[in-house]
Amino acid sequence: MASHHNTQTPTSDGKWLVAADIGGTFTDVLALGPEARIVPMKVLSTPPDFGTGVITGATAALAEAGVETAQVAAVLHATTVATNAILEMRGSRTALVTTKGFRDVLEIGRLRRPLLYDLSWKKPTPLARRRHRYELDQRIHADGHIERPVDPQEVVALADQLRADGIEAVAVCLLNSYVATEQERAVADQLRDLLPGVYVTASVDISPEMQEFERSSTAVVNSYVGPVVHDYVTELGHNLRKEGMIAPFSIMQSSGGLLDDQSVVERPVQIIESGPAAGVIAVQKLAQLLELDNVVAFDMGGTTAKASLIENGQPFVANDYEVGGGMNISRGMGKGAGYAVRVPSIDIAEVGAGGGSIVSVDNAGALHVGPESAGSRPGPACYGQGGNQPTLTDANVVLGYLNPDAIAGGRVHIQPELADKVLQTIAHPLGREPRAAARGAYDVAISSMTKAVKAVTSERGRDPRDSVMVAFGGAGPLYGASLARELGIGTVIVPIHTGLFSSLGLLVADTEYQLVAPFRTEHADPSALGRAFDDLVEQVTGKLSTSAVDTDSIEIERILDMRYRGQRFDLRIPLPEGTVNEGLVHEAYARFHAEHHKTYGRSGSDEMIEIVNVRVRGFVPNPITIDQALAADSVPAFEESSRVCRFAEDVDTPVISRFHLSDQPRLGPLVIEDMDSTVLVPPGATAHLDTFHSIIITWTSTHDEGTK
Structure with a gap:
C-alpha cells in the first residue's frame, strides 16, 4: 500500500496538495499550500483520455501559484472512469x-x-x-x-x-x-x-x-x-511523475474515504461513486463546522444532479446500490434498472439533469430535460464548439442567468447568439418565444431534481423541510434556491469554491479502509461477536498502518447489519464503543429498533432481531480542517453591473460578486458570479455572507418567485 503519511498537511517548507475532480464537462482542481493559500482551477474535461485534463489543470494551478511540481506532497483524485465504463x-x-x-x-x-x-x-x-x-x-x-x-x-x-x-x-x-x-x-x-x-x-x-x-x-x-481502472490509474500516476509530481496518489472511494492508488486497482468497484462522494464529504465537514444537524447536499454539474442527506453530522452509507440505471438507487421500488453493486457507498440519488443536459420536445409537445448530455465536447451550443442541440446551459444564457461573454474564470467563452438560435428549435414547436421556452426548461429541470432529493429524504422517512440545503457544483447554485422553495426548505448555503467543492472534499477527506464478514447467528453471543470484530479490526489496522503517522492515529468504527427475522433488507447500526458484552448488544438492539421505526414506521421486539454481517471501518483523520480550505481573497472581483433576467417576467437584475454581499441580507433578484459557478437569488429571497464566505440564501414569506 502506498504510504502518504506526513503528506496531508501543507507545511511551512512549501509543500502543496493537489486535488482533482473530473466531471462530465469540467475538470476541477484545487491546490492548497502553506498558510492555507488556495488556488482554484477549472478546465474543460478531455474525453476519452480524462487524465490529460487532470494534468492540465494541476500544472496550470501550480503555475498560477508560482510553485514547482516537485513541491507537491500528495495528489488526491476523484474520478468517473469506473462509472463511465459501465x-x-x-x-x-x-x-x-x-x-x-x-x-x-x-x-x-x-x-x-x-x-x-x-x-x-x-x-x-x-x-x-x-x-x-x-x-x-x-x-x-x-x-x-x-x-x-x-x-x-x-x-x-x-x-x-x-x-x-x-x-x-x-x-x-x-x-x-x-x-x-x-x-x-x-x-x-x-x-x-x-x-x-x-x-x-x-x-x-x-x-x-x-x-x-x-x-x-x-x-x-x-x-x-x-x-x-488499472490502465487509467497506472497511466495517470506515470504522467504525474513525468510532470515532476513524485508524490503519493490517493483516490476517493464511494464510501467517502481516500485510499491509495494500488489498493483501488485491486478493488475498483469501490470508486464507482468517487466524484459524488467527494462532494458529500465536503458538505459533511461544512455541516460539522456550522453545527448543522440535517443537511441536504445538492450537487449539479455538467451531466447530472445529485442529492444526499447528512443527518446528525453523518452521511447515509448504503451497503448496496445500483449503477448504470439512469438514476442511481440504493433503496425501494426503483431498483432493477442497473447493475447491483454491494460495497459501502454514500447514499446518493442521481438524475440526468446537468448544465449540458439536452432539452427536447416530444411528439406530444411535452418538454424534456436530459438524460442525454452534450458533455464537454461538443458541449452546449453557446460554447461555439459545434454543439447543435439546446442544453440547460444554453437556456440559462438566454434567461440572462449566465455571463454572456465567458464562464469558468474567462476560460470558456460564450456566444449568446448561438444559444438563442438553438433555443428556437424547441420554442417553435411549443409556440413560445425562446425566453419562455428556456424558463420552461428551467422549471422542468427543477421538477426532475426534486425526485432526487425526495429519494434521500421523504422516501427514507425524513422530512426535507427539517433540513438546510447546501448547493454546489458548477450549476447547483443556479437551481438551489428554486429547488429548495419547491421542497419547502427555507435556507440554502452556497459555499466558497462552490464549483470546485468536490475537489475541496478531497482535501479534507479521511483515509479509510473497510471490511465486512458474515455473522450467521440468530441470537448474538457477545463473545463470538467480539472475536468477529477483533479479527476485522486487526486486518483493517494492518492495511491502514502504512497510511498513518502511527497506529495510534487510526480510529475504528464498528457496524452491525441488522434486520428482523423474515426480512429481506437490513439496516446499518453503529455499535457503541467499548468491550462487546450483553449491555453493548442491547444498546445496539435499541438503536436498531429506533432506526427501523424512523425508516419504516414500526418496530418489533429483541427476539425478532438477526445480525447479518459485522463491518469495521478504519480511518485516519485528516489534519486539514475545512475552515483552512475555505480561505479566499475577500475583495470584489469586478464592479457591480446589471442585466435583464427572466423569472415570471423580465427583471433588471444586479450582477455582483460574492464579496459585494455583507452580513446584512440583500433582497433578490441577484446574479452572483464566481470564477467557478454562478449563484441565482430569485425574487422573494435574500442573500448575505457568513464568516466563512458562504452565501446564505433565505426565502421570505412576503414575496413569491412567481415561477409557475
Missing part, C-alpha cells in the same frame, strides 16, 4: 465462473421493475454474456460443508476455454463461498497463474456476504471495470 458499456470482455447449475443467476436477478407500466422496458444486458458464463462441478453447502471440492484439472480446462474465447477479465463466484472462502480463492489464484494479464476477481475478496445475485453482480462489475 454507462458507455466499454469495459472488458468479462467472464463469470460459478457453481454448476447457477450460470443464469445474473440473468434471473431480482423480480423488480423500476417502471411498472412501461411495457417496452428491458432488463440491462448482463456485463458477462451468457456464452461467457462458465460452470464448475463443485458444491458448498450453506453451513460451509464442502460436498464436492473443485477439481484443479477442471480449472486448467476452463483456463484454456477462457483463453480461446478472448476473455480479458474473470469474476469467480461459487455458491455459498462466503462461508468457506478457500475454494473460491484457490480457483481465482489458479486462473491468475494460468492466465497472466487477465484481471481476476474472487467475490469473497470484494463482498463476502450472503445473497448470490448481489455477490455475483458485484464481482462481475469489479472485473468489468478492473482493467480500465
